Amino acid sequence: MRTVVLLASLLLAQVRIPAAQPPVAEPGPVLVISEDGLGADEFRPDTMPRMWALAEAGRRGAVLPPFPATTFNGHVTLATGCWPEHHGVVANAYVEPSDHHLVRAASRVEDIQREPLWVAATRSGVRTAVYHWVGATGPWQGVSPWRMQAFRLGHPDTEGMAWCESALADGAKLVMAYLSGTDEEGHLHGPGSAEVKAKLKQLDDELAPWLTRLRAEHPGLRVLLTADHGMAPMRHRISLPEVLEGLPVELITHGGSAYVYLQRPADAPRAAARLRKAGLTVWPRAEVPARYHLGGSARVGDLVVLAPEGTWLSQARTAREAATERHGRAGAHAYVPEVAAMRAWLVVLGDGRGPLADVPAWDVAPTVAQWLGIRWGQAPDGHAVGTLLEPSR
Known part of the structure; x- marks a missing residue:
């Protein structure tokens, strides 16, 4: 009997009873x-x-x-x-x-x-x-x-x-x-x-x-x-309708950048050349730098245009539209x-x-x-x- 009790004691000694774990706190709001x-x-x-x-x-x-x-x-x-x-x-x-x-x-x-x-x-x-x-x-x-x-x-x-x-x-x-x-x-x-x-x-x-x-x-x-x-802060304005005059396009300007949607895809080289001549950076949609994670969406313009900091891009086609745009362009964003x-x-x-x-x-x-x-x-x-x-x- 004494041997049995001793063996039982040794077995119990080898069993590790886990310590009680504190409850996991629910994350705060x-x-x-x-x-x-x-x-x-x-x-x-x-x-x-x-x-x-x-x-x-x-x-x-x-x-x-x-x-x-x-x-x-x-x-x-x-x-x-x-x-x-x-x-x-x-x-x-x-x-x-x-x-x-x-x-x-x-x-x-x-x-x-x-x-x-x-x-x-x-x-x-x-x-x-x-x-x-x-x-x-x-x-x-x-x-x-x-x-x-x-x-x-x-x-x-x-x-x-x-x-x-x-x-x-x-x-x-x-x-x-x-x-x-x-x-x-x-x-x-x-x-x-x-x-x-x-x-x-x-x-x-x-x-x-x-x-x-x-x-x-x-x-x-x-x-x-x-x-x-x-x-x-804004110091300069570039009118995209003037730069692209004669080319059938849809323009969406954001401030310091813009999307150009071409009605005729063949106009892309001519439009890009004019925009670059005006001092702007231009990328066809598929060539927008990968770090911007933008060019993979068909919602982006055929051409993506970026102005130098301090220059904003206008899509106004009338004097009234231009006045409305100027009213909110003491400051702008939409740059990289x-x-x-x-x-x-x-x-x-x-x-x-x-x-x-x-x-x-x-x-x-x-x-x-x-x-x-x-x-x-x-x-x-x-x-x-x-x-x-x-x-x-």
Whole structure:
């Protein structure tokens, strides 16, 4: 009997009873805010001191926009994690190749060809709320987020902030909101103008105390603040109708770049030669540099035109159209991401501290998805930012 007891004791001694594992903490909510047109070069201690102080305790960097750096494709890139040639919103406007009709404002859910983050989140069981974001106008492939407010003119940012706060209070795990930023002031008065500085102060006074309070009310809240593009001051104008006079084309100008749709493909060499003579960079669609991830979409013009920084491209054909364009061209964007003025601000709160390298816009959504365990129906082009996946310190 003694031998049996001894053997049993030895066997029990060899059995390793696993230690009790602490429960896996559910990730805190995430708030993504876009301030339209707020460039990385505009966010400084002298322009937004309260937000700068918050960023000093978080992470600060810049987002590189897609080309052309415009509002609609910028926001859809941020939301899908995909390149413009894949998500299909290749600029604020484009010509739809299937029936050759002009899409004047590519801000509808119908324009988006890849899954937005709010759809992937909803399919993954993450309660999601979206306010005024480009493309959040209805169901995408039959899926709508838990709460959604499509864009409406005339609603102040404070209303959007209250909407986000209510969604978080009601249990949203992901909240995405588009706010006005400095885009209008930059277009009308130019970056660096008194009007832009006044708007930056207003944003600083509104955002900093609000975010401080939200973070106290929602432990574990991560906040990502960014924008679709920056803004550059304009000094010159080039009229594309004058440059291409006599050639039957459809023009869509974005500011510092443009799409030329040819009615006669044989006109391409002549049109390109004239544009280059005017001092512009020109690529046939298939020859757009691969780093811009643009030329693979048939929605892009037959010719893609890029102006030097500080020059904006006009499509006006009458004096009245020209006057309308000039009214909003003290500042412009739509250049390539290498132009420093196009870089958008980036602040991350609640995920460690320290500087961030420049982040391509298509890496934003994959990062948020990784934070919240969101599963994509189709893997996006971008990748989660490794620095933002490290343990907080």
